[in-house]
Amino acid sequence: MATNNPYTAYQNNTVNTSTPGELTLMLYNGCLKFIQQAKISLENGNIQETNVSSQKAQAIISELMLTLDKSYPVSQNMLVLYEFVTSRIIEGNIKKDSLMFEEAAGIMKEFRDTWKQVIQINRQKQYGEVNEI
Incomplete structure (x- = not known):
């Protein structure tokens, strides 16, 4: 049975019309x-709920790891950090330690903020190129 929920339609449209860079930013968020x-x-x-949310975060990190372009040298460093973040989430869940969740979030915020800057720089380049034509 199809739903006519406008919010669901908006979410689907957002995902379907986003660039790969924007999709990656959505994963970080x-x-x-x-x-x-x-x-x-x-x-x-x-x-x-702690366990469910932890597993969802881990699934997103797994997706980020799978889609990482390993042709760049920095990719190996990112892979190690993704693995570390995953270990922090797992340990936070097992040991019931919220500080481990905070540590994981801190690293993911760095990734997200850096990625956001990359998107902004690319948009500025595209806009600048359009004006030069």
Whole structure:
């Protein structure tokens, strides 16, 4: 049964019309959202929700790892950091330690902020090129 939810339609349209760079930014934001949800759930004593949110964050990081272009030397460093973030999330979940979630979020924020700058620089270049024509 199809739903006529305008929000769902908007979300689908956003994903379908986004550039690969914008999709990557959405993944970073989603990962941060789930890490934060895991931390809040842990602090509220909701262990089941902590686990679910942790697994969602891990799934996003796995996707980021799979789509990483390994032809660039920096990719290996990113892969190591993704693995570290994953280990922090897993340990935070197992040991019930919100500081590990904070550490993971800090690294993912750095990735997200850097990626956001890359997108902005690319847009400025495209806009500049359009004006030169």
